Amino acid sequence: LLQGAMALLAAPLSNARASTALTFGLTPVFLESDIALLDTFQAYLSKALDRPVSLVKRRTYQEITALLLSGELDAAWICGFPYVQHPDKLALVAVPLYRNRPLYQSYMIVLADRAVSSWQELRGDIHAFSDPDSNSGYLVTTALLAENRLTPSTFFGRTFFTYGHRNVVRAVAAGLAESGSVDGYIWDVMSEREPALVSRTRVLRRSELLGFPPIACLRSNHASTEIADLTKALTATPRDEQGRRLLAMLQLDGFAVEPDSLFDDIAAKFMLIQRQA
């Protein structure tokens, strides 16, 4: 009965929400400033969910994570690192499939013609990180250093954040940074789309495979129909023409529902640096 009452109460709320826009947050996990991509993404979601969708973009991961945690966003495409920082508050909606797996790597890149063969030789570098809340663009390298009882400030000569994986590639290619930590998926996609820029860099180290940046929602909202609809819409992308176009633009193969354990390795890295701190 109570459940029925709750459902009755929830129904008008749900209907009311159905007429309002779904707010979907985006971080610079993928290629930034790709207006055509955002347009396609929004169009696909609106059609699939049969409701307007409002895409919210912010410069940093932290801003999007904060909006998500505060309930301002219904869902957001965040990174594995913020996700593991808030295991009690966030839940997975779907995980993108890259090369048919929900996995990707972090790359440590240097100038293409730089004569180094191991990350240890990068000591004293000016190093470009993507974002302090990025797994591939910060956590992986920081954890690697932590494993070797090092920190970015002790190992590198200087570090800075570019707040975008593409910017890390630009910084290294221009020589502003001597090395950088970047999302392997982004680097791979860029090497096809901007070969002139990317070819000036090369990958010095590839990390182990880690959970791909997921689409998350508040755990408290995880059971809602709108999240279920969203999960359905996302996992249905390969079966829809517009969805396939979206996937082609993202160079992804689809979205899948994955267990939380996919991000255990990232959680372990987070714990490692937390211990070091």
Next chain:
Amino acid sequence: MMGGLRAVAASLPLALKVPLLVAALTVLVAIAISQVVLSRLAEEQSESLHNLASVFMDGLSTAVTPDLLRQDVWETFDSLDRARQQYGGIDLLFVVVTLPNGSVLAASAPERFKTGSALPAPLASIMTSGRDLIIDEEQHRAWLVRAVEQEQFHVGTILAEIDISKLLAVRREVLITLIIVNAGLTLLLGTAGYVMVRRMIRPLSLIQAKLATASSGRLEPIGDAMVRRAAPEYAELYRRFNAMIRGQAEREALAAELANQEKLAMLGRLASGMAHEVNNPLGGLMNAVDTLEVHGDDADVRRRTIDLLRRGLAGIQHVVRAALVTYKSAHRARLLTHADLEDLPFLIQHETGAKQLELTWRNELPAEVRIDASSIRQIALNVLLNACAASPARGRIGFAAAVGDGELRLSVSDSGPGLPEMALAAARAGAAGEAAPIGQGLGLWTASRLAVRLGGSLNLRAGPDGGASVIFTAPLPGEWEAIRAVA
């Protein structure tokens, strides 16, 4: 050097001097104008660069101030990188943003200016020079400096290096255009000057050409049509020139008339002398004929009488032949022979006889002398007649003719009262080709003219024992010239 130039300038014809002067002035004006244009252009470019630089630096400092405050390497770089692509107005080579301690925060060319490093000394000195625009034309570079301040705190400095090759190229193009245009103008004005001066001095050339023909004896006046067409100054010049030619022609005609009259007078004198010379022996000859008629049978008387007749007739024959030679040979050039002068005493026999003058005759000429016989005979005869006229009764007259040192020399001396000024004036006028003085015998004037025509001269001087002597000398031409002279 200057003197040489002056001499060259003075020797140049007007038709070249004026165009050269025009060209030189044009070049001077062109250089002055070019200087003004180029310096104005340089100022304009500098001002324009300054304005562009100000706008560029305003935009850039606004963009990077927040990044500078946060000392955000990436955002600063991103701003610089975007600025480099956005400002098409200036050829930006690099921009560096430094922190107050002078270290590089970020640069658009990070490979040259590493984050955290110090600026190279030359750039550091530019940055601290206190000037916001420094131009180095030799290096084709300009540097813009802007101190970034926030709430009166110095938070950093922006330094931009600009390639100003295009501006300098524009200046060079302007210079080349100026040179081409000015060279064209100089050439055009020089040519126009040349043509105009040629036109202006054409009347002078005409007079020059007319005068050039004067040496050949044909001095012609300028046609009326030309005089009417000419500019007023030149019309006046033409009229004066024509008046001069008319005067000259009148003088020539007068001289010719006088010479003709003199010839007639001489002819008359000769004719009367000749008649006298013929008449003198005629009485004796008639007597001889009578004698033959009466005593012709006496062989001795007949022989002496015939002898007398022969000598009398021979004397007449000499006189007649001399007159014939004188007036016949004038029309035909022929070389002088020893004999040509030998009959002159017969021609002056009347004068010498009347005054009982003593004639010392010394003809040392070779058989033939390469000089016109007729002219020499006329000179000798004129001077001899003059000497006879000047000599008192029973005076002495000397004549000598000889060839030596490549010249013919005739001298005639007399025991007269010396040389009156009028005689000298007549000789001078004859030598100078001027008209004969009025009221004076034309003998010396004619002889002088002939002497000059033969390339020789007639010298008048006081004689050794009073009286006067007239010496004629004329160079004798070589073999070929002689043949040509005769031909």
